[in-house]
Amino acid sequence: MVLQRRLEYGFNGYQVPSTPRAPRSARKRVSSWKKNEDHNRMCAFDLLATVAGKLLLEVDDSVSKIDHEEIQIVNGSKPNVCDQGSCNKPFFVSEIIKPPVTDTCSGPASGITVSDCKIEDINQKQMKTASPENGKLPVVNNVDCNLNLVIRDNDDDENSFEGTRPDTLNKKTVRAPPCMRDRKIRRLSASKQWKISQNTDVYSNKINCCKYQRPLRDYPFKKRRLYQLDNPSKSDDKSGFIEDGSSLDATSQDSHVKLKIKSFRVPEFFIEIPETATVSSLKRTVMEAVTAIFSGELHVGVMLQGKRIRDDNKTLSQTGICHDNELDALGFTLEPNELQLSPFLCPENQPLIRYSPAQTVANEVVIQQQADSPRINSMNITETDHEMSVDDKSGLDSRALVTVPANNVGELVVVPVRKSKGAEVVQRRIRRPFSVSEVEALVEAVEKLGTGRWRDVKLRAFDDANHRTYVDLKDKWKTLVHTARISPQQRRGEPVPQELLDRVLTAHGYWSHHQAKNQFKLNHQLEPQTCRLL
DNA sequence: TTTAGGG
DNA sequence: CCCTAAA
Numbered sequence: 001m002v003l004q005r006r007l008e009y010g011f012n013g014y015q016v017p018s019t020p021r022a023p024r025s026a027r028k029r030v031s032s033w034k035k036n037e038d039h040n041r042m043c044a045f046d047l048l049a050t051v052a053g054k055l056l057l058e059v060d061d062s063v064s065k066i067d068h069e070e071i072q073i074v075n076g077s078k079p080n081v082c083d084q085g086s087c088n089k090p091f092f093v094s095e096i097i098k099p100p101v102t103d104t105c106s107g108p109a110s111g112i113t114v115s116d117c118k119i120e121d122i123n124q125k126q127m128k129t130a131s132p133e134n135g136k137l138p139v140v141n142n143v144d145c146n147l148n149l150v151i152r153d154n155d156d157d158e159n160s161f162e163g164t165r166p167d168t169l170n171k172k173t174v175r176a177p178p179c180m181r182d183r184k185i186r187r188l189s190a191s192k193q194w195k196i197s198q199n200t201d202v203y204s205n206k207i208n209c210c211k212y213q214r215p216l217r218d219y220p221f222k223k224r225r226l227y228q229l230d231n232p233s234k235s236d237d238k239s240g241f242i243e244d245g246s247s248l249d250a251t252s253q254d255s256h257v258k259l260k261i262k263s264f265r266v267p268e269f270f271i272e273i274p275e276t277a278t279v280s281s282l283k284r285t286v287m288e289a290v291t292a293i294f295s296g297e298l299h300v301g302v303m304l305q306g307k308r309i310r311d312d313n314k315t316l317s318q319t320g321i322c323h324d325n326e327l328d329a330l331g332f333t334l335e336p337n338e339l340q341l342s343p344f345l346c347p348e349n350q351p352l353i354r355y356s357p358a359q360t361v362a363n364e365v366v367i368q369q370q371a372d373s374p375r376i377n378s379m380n381i382t383e384t385d386h387e388m389s390v391d392d393k394s395g396l397d398s399r400a401l402v403t404v405p406a407n408n409v410g411e412l413v414v415v416p417v418r419k420s421k422g423a424e425v426v427q428r429r430i431r432r433p434f435s436v437s438e439v440e441a442l443v444e445a446v447e448k449l450g451t452g453r454w455r456d457v458k459l460r461a462f463d464d465a466n467h468r469t470y471v472d473l474k475d476k477w478k479t480l481v482h483t484a485r486i487s488p489q490q491r492r493g494e495p496v497p498q499e500l501l502d503r504v505l506t507a508h509g510y511w512s513h514h515q516a517k518n519q520f521k522l523n524h525q526l527e528p529q530t531c532r533l534l
Numbered sequence: 535t536t537t538a539g540g541g
Numbered sequence: 542c543c544c545t546a547a548a
Contacts (some may be wrong), residue, residue: 429542455536470536475542478539 021053432467434476437495442473443503451477451511480504 088203434442445461462468483491484501 431542452537474538
């Protein structure tokens with residue numbers, strides 16, 4: 001019977017080891033396959049809105065630290081013109097920034113504008129279903145989000161083990177610690193992947209003439225009015241401009257500085273996601289990447305005529321920010337909270353930090369501080385296909401490395417990071433889905449070796465795939481068995497040929513039975529002895 | 535270090 | 542993928 005089945009597997013003379021390993025423990029816990037999918041209720045674009053709110057908050061809280069790129073100072077004597085004529089109306093960010101109906105892949109630099117909140121674009125691209133009410137748009141016309149999707153081929157993984165697969169298990173003698181070796185940097189995984197480059201103007205926020213500006217807090221958990229009418233006493237309610245009480249208090253009552261914040265920029269970053277990923281996981285990925293960037297509590301810095309204003313206690317007039325001055329040179333920068341620099345950012349050439357807000361695709365982004373300045377005028381998040389440039393001892397996957405092009409301003413490379421028990425921050429390995437050829441190799445090895453010898457499986461079929469540990473192989477087998485049992489419609493990711501899945505089930509059944517039989521044997525061999533002892 | 539299983 | 546008890 002056993003032999004017959006072996007033939008069915010095409011085992012071709014492979015002999016089951018005479019001393020099959022007994023289970024190392026009797027803890028056969030019931031495995032629950034129900035995995036709660038991480039349903040991030042907050043979509044990525046809502047998050048951008050959150051960031052917008054956050055920036056507004058910063059501006060509000062500390063006017064002395066306002067910042068840059070496209071903020072314009074508007075002289076108070078000139079009434080500003082509302083872009084859309086409804087500035088005074090409140091809006092809820094979540095009502096405005098809707099998840100876009102993204103196009104399908106359209107090749108490199110397809111330039112899909114995901115959330116361009118210029119009013120026209122909102123109307124055209126995003127608000128198709130949600131017709132904006134008056135007054136809700138004006139604020140939003142400031143949030144520009146451009147997502148460029150770029151396809152990149154990465155098929156170099158296909159040969160990762162071909163030709164190197166050992167035909168025998170002779171390598172047993174070489175018992176290098178696979179755990180360590182497995183962490184060495186390897187090549188990229190196989191599947192084509194989306195490369196989403198989120199360009200510089202991912203997000204920009206303009207604030208135009210609005211009374212009683214209030215920061216947006218706690219979004220998206222609470223919908224808050226961006227502009228509230230509950231604090232008229234503080235505002236110059238006739239101006240019709242933004243008034244930031246805290247900062248403007250420093251100036252004389254007569255000469256207020258009117259700030260027109262045209263936009264904030266979020267520098268470009270890159271995200272890779274398999275093209276087999278769902279739209280929802282794409283959203284999740286973007287959101288988590290953005291979260292990773294901003295999780296460090298941004299602060300606003302002020303630049304005036306190219307010089308950074310460090311003294312927060314100076315008044316605006318002392319600093320030179322006054323209405324009769326040339327305020328064109330006033331700029332704002334985004335900078336991480338310095339107290340939080342260490343956990344999230346690390347200097348060049350230092351081992352990267354790891355982060356995983358959740359166990360999802362998005363954990364594969366690395367953030368790295370590359371310059372002394374904490375400014376975030378430009379930051380990139382991307383994965384690289386290259387060999388890791390940090391030392392191997394760090395035990396990180398190559399793709400966790402983020403590169404940032406040189407820039408004249410401070411740069412930040414951001415990566416998902418997760419805090420472990422202690423204060424240590426560890427980096428989660430980058431997800432690298434198994435290719436079909438890898439699955440095939442795994443199936444073949446398990447057919448011959450069984451399901452309890454993952455180290456041997458590793459040595460046999462994945463010895464050169466250093467990013468696959470035997471634990472990975474065991475896990476993959478687990479998911480393969482699961483995949484084979486569910487309906488094809490429920491399967492996700494790169495489709496595994498049904499023939500392979502059939503082999504998985506067959507081998508799994510065979511080896512389960514085999515293990516059970518051996519366990520039974522063992523028990524009955526022991527029993528007479530124990531009886532004798534008794 | 536490996537295995538096994540839950541998260 | 543991660544974490545970790547148990548072997």
